Amino acid sequence: MENKTQIIAETGKQELFIIREFDAPRELVFKAFSEPDLIIQWLGPCEMETVVEKLENKTHGSWRFIHKDPAGNAYAFNGVIHEVCYPERVIRTFEFEGLPERGHVSLEFLTLEKLENDRTKATIQVIYKSMYDRDGHIQSGMERGVVDSHQRLDALFNLMKHESR
Amino acid sequence: MNIRRDVFQAIADPTRRAILSLVALHAMTPGVIAEKFDSTRQTISKHIQILTECQLLQQDQNGREIYYQINSKKMKEIADWLLPFQKLWDDRFNRMDKVLENLKQKKNGK
Numbered sequence: 173m174e175n176k177t178q179i180i181a182e183t184g185k186q187e188l189f190i191i192r193e194f195d196a197p198r199e200l201v202f203k204a205f206s207e208p209d210l211i212i213q214w215l216g217p218c219e220m221e222t223v224v225e226k227l228e229n230k231t232h233g234s235w236r237f238i239h240k241d242p243a244g245n246a247y248a249f250n251g252v253i254h255e256v257c258y259p260e261r262v263i264r265t266f267e268f269e270g271l272p273e274r275g276h277v278s279l280e281f282l283t284l285e286k287l288e289n290d291r292t293k294a295t296i297q298v299i300y301k302s303m304y305d306r307d308g309h310i311q312s313g314m315e316r317g318v319v320d321s322h323q324r325l326d327a328l329f330n331l332m333k334h335e336s337r
Numbered sequence: 338m339n340i341r342r343d344v345f346q347a348i349a350d351p352t353r354r355a356i357l358s359l360v361a362l363h364a365m366t367p368g369v370i371a372e373k374f375d376s377t378r379q380t381i382s383k384h385i386q387i388l389t390e391c392q393l394l395q396q397d398q399n400g401r402e403i404y405y406q407i408n409s410k411k412m413k414e415i416a417d418w419l420l421p422f423q424k425l426w427d428d429r430f431n432r433m434d435k436v437l438e439n440l441k442q443k444k445n446g447k
Contacts, residue, residue: 177427184349196437214432
């Protein structure tokens with residue numbers, strides 16, 4: 173069975189949900205979300221190198237990740253960790269440092285639910301400062317960066333091919 | 338980007354969402370639309386104007402009457418706007434599946 177990611181973002185709300193089931197016990201999923209050497213293997217878009225500059229995975233800890241693309245651009249994110257409750261919950265803040273002004277912080281609740289057959293359901297609820305912050309985050313591609321620009325280039329090349337015919 | 342934002346602002350309003358779901362059934366004149374709401378005709382007309390400016394509604398002149406219908410292309414655009422974000426997370430979690438598979442094997446190997 174393929175595990176599909178579900179995104180729930182109701183119109184006019186300032187929150188969204190990211191939901192996914194994993195074919196692994198909860199302790200392992202928690203580990204994959206928490207340990208730097210594991211995080212760097214899945215978090216960043218393929219073309220980018222993810223650097224976990226800091227991750228104090230404990231209540232009242234803090235974190236900072238940087239995505240670096242081959243062109244040398246860096247996209248940094250940081251926040252504080254409100255609570256870590258192994259192996260079921262992490263509550264933390266999230267801010268993208270590349271925005272023109274500070275203060276657009278969101279609050280993230282990661283909840284891991286134990287399912288039958290050693291499966292785990294992960295729910296990330298993200299609450300934004302405003303509806304616009306939420307829609308902006310969804311649209312911005314700030315976590316995609318270079319991937320997005322590659323896709324734009326591909327689209328441009330396709331267009332050029334069509335036009336030269 | 339601004340136009341995009343306006344569209345989402347447009348559908349954030351409950352009355353405008355109600356108008357869209359009403360007109361989705363079949364094309365209607367502004368008068369018929371206004372009858373379905375308690376608000377004044379003027380208020381509804383303002384909502385219709387915003388929806389038309391955002392291209393969510395299309396006008397269709399039929400004799401003396403103007404009918405409003407839904408612009409399904411624009412509506413699809415809204416439905417699709419989550420796709421890149423979903424793909425980002427789907428790719429991430431597919432990679433995490435591999436990480437978890439490795440962890441499981443390591444655990445069993447002990």
